[in-house]
Amino acid sequence: MKRILLTFLAGTVVASFGNLSVAVAEPTKPECLAGAKPGGGFDLTCRLVANSLLASKEISTPMAVTYMEGGVGAVAYNHVIGKRGKDGNLITAASSGSALLIAQGKFGKYDETAVRWLGALGADYGVLVVSSDSPYKTLGELVEAYKADPNSFAIAGGGAVGSQDWMKGSLLAKAANQEPKKMRYVALEGGGAVLTALEGGHVKVGAGDAAEMAKHHVAGKVRILAVMSDKRLPGELADVPTAKEQGYEIDWPVWRGYYVGKDVSDADYNWWVAAFEKLTKTPEFAKERETRGLFEFTKLGADFDAYVKEDVVRFKALAKDAGM
Template sequence: MKQRLKRLIPIAVLALLIAGCSSDEVNEDGASEWKPEKPVEMVAPARAGGGWDTFARVVSNAIMEQELMEQNIGVINKPGGTGAVGWAYIQNVNDPHHIFSTSTTMVFSMLAGNSDYNWDDMTPIANLAADYGIIAVRADAPWDSLNELLEDYKENPDSITVVGGNTPGGFDHVQFISLAMEAGIPMEDISYVTDQSSGGLPVLLNGTVDVLTSKLGSGAVEQHRAGNIKILAVLSEERLDSEQLAEFPTAVEQGYDTVFVNWRGVYGPGGMTDAQVAYYEGIMRDISESEQFEAIRKQFGWDELFMGSEEYTEFIRQEVETNSVIMEELGLLAK
């Protein structure tokens, strides 16, 4: 009996050690591997129907339909503070089974001081697309071009109101401010209101405001196709290749230099292991290279812009540097 106990004790100790270790496994090359042990939440740090929500849902749907993940993945919405509520949720939960959709708006929002967290507090996983900014008006609006709108704005600034889905200092606000200032409109003459709850389209359509500053992927394309709005300009360098979007003129071809691209990617909480990042990065790469996601990009007017975690991290650093200058020039950089 004593001999049997001696043999069992090391086995029991080993079992305890294994139970206390990470769920990461080791592959043939000696590198650790990880995969989710429970359903994954894709957090959209915004309302349902907006750009972050749309991106989160098409990515999650693609993962499920292509059976890229053994566990289920679902979308939850955490709106508020131009992303701040969602980021706080991610950091407080601090679990690699909770990842979130993001975009250029995150950098602008953090630079504006909307959140207690910044880009270094969380983990870049991968970027999948580029979504360009747009300027739109109702179908019955008197302006048929960007030039007509901005010329009228210069002459009658008190009669025109602009709406965006971000608070002042966010992507929507900054892109319109940059464009208007290039047209010679003083920043103090611009009347900008925020509609975080619905992104601005409903208040544009009901006549409360006159102009929408947003992104192609925010639902504007669908409203244009329905005949409810006119997209006066896309803030891309050239007209987009998609047959569905090639009709939209750029601000550049109308005489302006303003180009604003809203990259769209996936982040996770801070402190993710290399194995956890590699797992999600591989899935996002598979999605980006799929025919299904190519069709999705064409549908929403997104360009292909895949970056893995390492490249994405460096890209974000450059974005922060560039946009810090823009925000400071506009007087919107948080002190």
């Protein structure tokens, strides 16, 4: 009895629901670490949960958002592993880009097994875009034209060689049975620069993300030929077919998720998983996700952990095929 009382007073009571143990007590100092400067994708990912967890009353204490730039998340990854591996208050923002960099060995000596993957709560999706006056109206037409004369196609993306946008372009090259490493890729600073290059006729194809390109597609400034998702996206892009609809196995979800330290207790880990599961069912979260231009994509706990590890394997294969 004394042991139960002491445990209760310490605020770490654990209730068992089936095979899942869930910590009753919420983190006392919730914090989300963004591995970059304020304003980028990691910041967006942290703000998504920081705002909606408080608004939906899943947490009673505001979540702090902190920043640690370097290596597109690599410095934060190494910091969590080396310094805060047991900290159950801390979650860290991640994305499919994190899995891609891990697959390429760009997070240093640590691989995807060095942390506990918590969950993904939203996603954007890759798209292939051409200018509004482009002669190509379908992905099939673009693939055939690329196959006939790959050297005449400059493909622009908002990232360096080996980035997600480069990988999206490589999928076009592969669909045309061409070597991705020979692709004429133009590395630009973000999606805005890609749009400018397309509109100016400097490149023929742009690789980007659906949320960023949608309004320009609707305005008639560019034409999205395919979205890299399993099914059509809602809203402004409902008229745009997927690559799979057009006969090409091209899939690129840009998920937004979180991880915790490897040594975080099962009770703390399961508390976050349960909180995220409840959060995704609230109107407050749905509003935040929509405001931030993300589409529905939820994977939690063990399912997400397995998904990330499968992503890393897939990205390793893509990088090898692309000659990286």
